[in-house]
Amino acid sequence: MTLSDRPDDRHRRIAGDFTDRVEGTGSWDVPSPVAGWTARDVVRHLTDWFPGFLAAGSGIELPRGPSVDEDPVAAWRVHSDGVQAVLDDPGSAQRELTNPHLGSVPVPAAIDRFYTADVFMHTWDLSRATGQDDSLDAAFCAQLLAGMESMEDVIRSSGQYGARVEVPADADVQTRLLGFIGRDPYWKA
Numbered sequence: 001m002t003l004s005d006r007p008d009d010r011h012r013r014i015a016g017d018f019t020d021r022v023e024g025t026g027s028w029d030v031p032s033p034v035a036g037w038t039a040r041d042v043v044r045h046l047t048d049w050f051p052g053f054l055a056a057g058s059g060i061e062l063p064r065g066p067s068v069d070e071d072p073v074a075a076w077r078v079h080s081d082g083v084q085a086v087l088d089d090p091g092s093a094q095r096e097l098t099n100p101h102l103g104s105v106p107v108p109a110a111i112d113r114f115y116t117a118d119v120f121m122h123t124w125d126l127s128r129a130t131g132q133d134d135s136l137d138a139a140f141c142a143q144l145l146a147g148m149e150s151m152e153d154v155i156r157s158s159g160q161y162g163a164r165v166e167v168p169a170d171a172d173v174q175t176r177l178l179g180f181i182g183r184d185p186y187w188k189a
Contacts, residue, residue: 003140007112008087014120015080018046021126022076032129033187035162039129042122044068047079050115057097058107060086087111117144121181124174129189141173145180152180 004010028040037045051062065071065078086092087108097110105113120140127134148155155161162182167175171185178185 003137007108007116008084010112011084011087011116011119014116014123015084018119018123018126019076019080021123021130021132022073024132025072025126025130027130028072030129031189032125033183034125037125039126040068040072042126042129043072043076046115046119046122047075050083050118051079053099053114054086054097054107054111057099057110058095060092060095060107062086083111083115120144121177124178124183128187131189136174136177138173141177145173145177148180 003013022043025039029038031037032039032042034042047065047068051064054060054062062082063078065075068075092107095107096104097107098104102110120136121144124134124136126132156163161180165179165182165184167179167185171179175185
């Protein structure tokens, strides 16, 4: 099924897939494909970095749930529902997120570009760590990969992505995206 291009709909679907993986996690302390991270750390990353980014750039404060250490499922649900509420609010389209590196971007576009894409890629991390379905939408993988490849130098210099992991030239687009962002697509716990 192809993902919508609308930021609210795309987030609903991608965050919903991540929620399924969160709810299907049996052990939060298993290692993940991100070096030094556990399954719990994948959720922590998503619930920790984005609220500050959004508040600093737009003044929008997301609700805070319990800590990920206390209850990772509830922490994720409160966070994800808060992001969805921002996207579902018609007034958000008139607001901008301003950042010295990005300039000013409409809030829904900023959430879509920086946060929803991050949730999408980390869905694989949590899925792989916990032995769940790790397949990602191929069309969105292709879209993300095309956009990131065109600015690889900037991405690599940001420190947000690891070194590219080489994959076969004829690998499927999900495998190529994972290799591009520095994941070993063949990683196993």
